[in-house]
Amino acid sequence: MGESLQKHIGSVFTDEQELIKTLIDLHSPNGIDLDPMFFKGNFYKLIKRPKLIYDIEPIVNDCKKADARKLPISNNIISSMVLDPPFIFGIHGPQGLHQKSYYSSSTHGIFKNQEELSKFYQNILKESYRILKPNGILFFKCQDYTDGKTTLTHCLVYNWATQLGFYAKDLAILYLTKGKVSNPNLKQRHLRKHHSYFFVFQKKRFDKRGNEVNKFSFIKESA
Numbered sequence: 001m002g003e004s005l006q007k008h009i010g011s012v013f014t015d016e017q018e019l020i021k022t023l024i025d026l027h028s029p030n031g032i033d034l035d036p037m038f039f040k041g042n043f044y045k046l047i048k049r050p051k052l053i054y055d056i057e058p059i060v061n062d063c064k065k066a067d068a069r070k071l072p073i074s075n076n077i078i079s080s081m082v083l084d085p086p087f088i089f090g091i092h093g094p095q096g097l098h099q100k101s102y103y104s105s106s107t108h109g110i111f112k113n114q115e116e117l118s119k120f121y122q123n124i125l126k127e128s129y130r131i132l133k134p135n136g137i138l139f140f141k142c143q144d145y146t147d148g149k150t151t152l153t154h155c156l157v158y159n160w161a162t163q164l165g166f167y168a169k170d171l172a173i174l175y176l177t178k179g180k181v182s183n184p185n186l187k188q189r190h191l192r193k194h195h196s197y198f199f200v201f202q203k204k205r206f207d208k209r210g211n212e213v214n215k216f217s218f219i220k221e222s223a
Helices: 016-027 114-131 153-164
Strands: 054-056 077-082 134-141 166-175 195-203
Touching: 016 134, 016 166, 016 195, 054 153, 077 114, 114 134, 114 153, 134 153, 153 166
Parallel strands: 077 134
Antiparallel strands: 134 195, 166 195
16 A cells, blocks of 8 residues: 556557657667658657758758668667658559659659568668667557558568567557548548557677577467
8 A cells, every 4th residue: 555556558549749758768768869761850849859860851951861771870889760661652643643752762752662662661671770789779660551452561561670680579559640541532442541550679689609699588389
C-alpha cells in the first residue's frame, strides 16, 4: 500500500508526436542522432531535433543535401536514427498527373511501382545498418498500401531488416485520424488502410568470430 502503480503504455497511438516521444523515451533516452530524410522536420515538435539532418532535396536552410542510400557518414558511429520514406507507388488520377512527383535521385514523391519501392527500402535499410553502432537503434515508419491489390509493406520491411541483421525490438501502430489515402470514386474492394507502423530495429552485435553477442532468445517450436 502507498506505492504508486507503474504506468504501462500500449502499442496503439492516435497522436504521432506522442508515439515518437514514447518510443524515444523507451528505446533511445539520449534522443536521435540522425534523420537522413528530414523533409520539413515534422517529427520534432515534442522532441529535440537530431544534430545530423539530411535530405535528398533540402527545403530547410540548415539541412544538408544527401541521399539516404549513400550517406557521408563512417561505419558504426551512429547510436540512433529515424527513417520516414514515401510509401505510395503507381500513377493516380489522370494519366501522368503525378509523373513529375515520382521519387528519384533529386525529388520527393511516390514510386513508379512496388519494385522501385522495394529496392529503395532495401538500400536505405542496408545503409542504416552500415552506419549504426552495434546495438544502435533505427526507428522506421512504414505503411501498407492498396492500389488494385494489397501490399503488406510492413511485413516486407520486417523481413528485409531482420535478414540484414536487425532485431525487431518493438512495434507501434499509429491510427491515422487525418490524411487517409483513398479514392472515393472507386468501388471499395479492400479495407482502407488507416494506420501506419513504427518499427524499432536494433543492430545486433557480433564478436570477431561472427557469433552473435547478447543473443536474443526465442521460443522454439515443438517438433
